[in-house]
Amino acid sequence: YDIPERVFELSEAGARVAREAADAFTAADGRTRWVLGSIGPGTKLPTLGHAPYELLRDGFQKNAAGLIAGGADALLVETSQDLLQTKAAILGSKRALAAAGLDLPVLVQVTVETTGTMLLGSEIGAALTALEPLGVDYIGLNCATGPAEMSEHLRYLAKNAKIGLSCMPNAGLPVLGKDGAHYPL
Template identity: 40%
Template structure:
């Protein structure tokens, strides 16, 4: 297979398409408690160990739909989250396996990239919360450093710090990513994504402008938005980011969630989300990557592929 161009270089030349949601695709497979490691129901990341063929199948469904980039099934695989399931001591090896699984799927296609997914730690270091705000900062940094190390060793082409709700945690994850690169001797691009509510604020009140200004000079390669809202609610923030220097990733949910019988349901169809994101790409040349978050499926990604190619 021909050597693919580096991820950051590819993003400069063309708009790259990310995949869609992982969790909802797992739910479609109807997992039972016995499918998870040690019967720990809901340990979705653990399926890389017990049902790797499921995760490979989901990765490939997005690749077939036209995604240039697939995210590792490691959203909750920092050391703290893995500790909850008894796998904290295996954080590096666990993330390495997940990245290798995605790498195997991506390498069956031409010019595809593996993105190491790093979701929130489960703590809010900026807050005064007696439980969530008291974790020492160096412990949070180390929890992310171990995850980043595993993802890099497993062959990730970039690291994605995503669905971040506390800008101090984003800073710690960025520092951890740089430390992991130093340790492994391999440099990969860093994408720092924050999550905003429908009013354009992170959970603890940080605006998109403050978030971007805080981390943009920390050696990151891309800044982005994902989750929480649909594209309509992201529009003012995307407009502002469209005027900044760093290239941008935009990954909205399939609209705002609706509560139906205690479950979050996302109703925005492939055509509508593709139209919105196509509009963003046309208006703001520094949007170099788009994709989907909660509620988006291979059908959404196939439609995004069509509009990008068009």
């Protein structure tokens, strides 16, 4: 939307609204609610030269800083399609946490297409190898496919990851109809 100077402000406002809603539900029934601050994926893929890595890392850091200031309990780097973009988001998040003096959980979810790889061709093993050493607390999958298409990739992560797993599939693959897309599950 051509408003990059507002990333902190908008991230903080979004997290604050979620924090207020979560706290209101907790107050009503006593069950704890958590706010995960969503980061990414963005439209710029550094591997394809859309934007410099440092610019993306610094932008993701501002995004994370706003989410932290708004009261997020954890940061979720999600719908990641480019490992270099994902690294920028993770390291930007880690910088924001260090600046705030906090140690909140950082989750990362990559998107594996129906082709069996991320958009730029990385397989799930490459994602795990590249991202786990960055100090994330959870790794997993989201978007693009339904639960059935994620099962083999999740099985790989379950067998090989030394950290927690996270999975948020689509409700199946989208089916296009006369009224637009709908999800069959």
